[in-house]
Amino acid sequence: MQRRVWFAGLVCILAALALGYAGWRSFTHTDADQCYACKRPIHAHSRTVALVDGRPRLFCCPACALSQHEQKGTPISITRLTSFLTGKPLSPDDAYVVRASDVNMCERTKELVDADKRAADLRYDRCAPSLIAFAARSDAVQFAREHGGEVMPFSQAAAAFSK
Numbered sequence: 630m631q632r633r634v635w636f637a638g639l640v641c642i643l644a645a646l647a648l649g650y651a652g653w654r655s656f657t658h659t660d661a662d663q664c665y666a667c668k669r670p671i672h673a674h675s676r677t678v679a680l681v682d683g684r685p686r687l688f689c690c691p692a693c694a695l696s697q698h699e700q701k702g703t704p705i706s707i708t709r710l711t712s713f714l715t716g717k718p719l720s721p722d723d724a725y726v727v728r729a730s731d732v733n734m735c736e737r738t739k740e741l742v743d744a745d746k747r748a749a750d751l752r753y754d755r756c757a758p759s760l761i762a763f764a765a766r767s768d769a770v771q772f773a774r775e776h777g778g779e780v781m782p783f784s785q786a787a788a789a790f791s792k
């Protein structure tokens with residue numbers, strides 16, 4: 630009887646450890662806000678979800694996700710964009726984007742660009758030119774007025790990448 634209680638206790642402890650480990654694993658997994666493709670930290674207002682080989686993956690921005698399509702040659706489809714203004718999820722079907730404005734949420738080497746423009750221009754960045762997403766065309770137009778860039782429906786920007 631004594632043995633049995635001891636054994637039950639051990640089983641409980643092991644179960645608790647296993648659960649704790651699983652919880653920790655899933656926590657660190659979901660909390661890793663890193664781009665699937667470029668490993669950059671994901672900015673909350675440019676977060677993009679795309680299906681890669683049937684699995685939803687997080688990308689740092691629409692441009693990065695669309696570059697994935699270009700490099701691997703396998704079709705990926707973007708299932709969710711994020712509104713730059715509100716941080717709320719956007720359906721790609723009715724979103725507008727501003728392409729190639731002076732805002733790039735993924736850019737980490739701004740000082741390099743300023744210091745040596747030619748070298749920076751030659752360097753390939755999968756997140757450039759940037760695509761900034763908006764729910765309404767009027768918001769996109771307003772943004773482009775302040776930051777430059779071209780306003781277009783998201784579908785048009787995506788189509789340009791598949792050529």
Ligand SMILES: [Zn+2]
Binds near residue numbers: 665690694
């Ligand atoms: Zn990325």
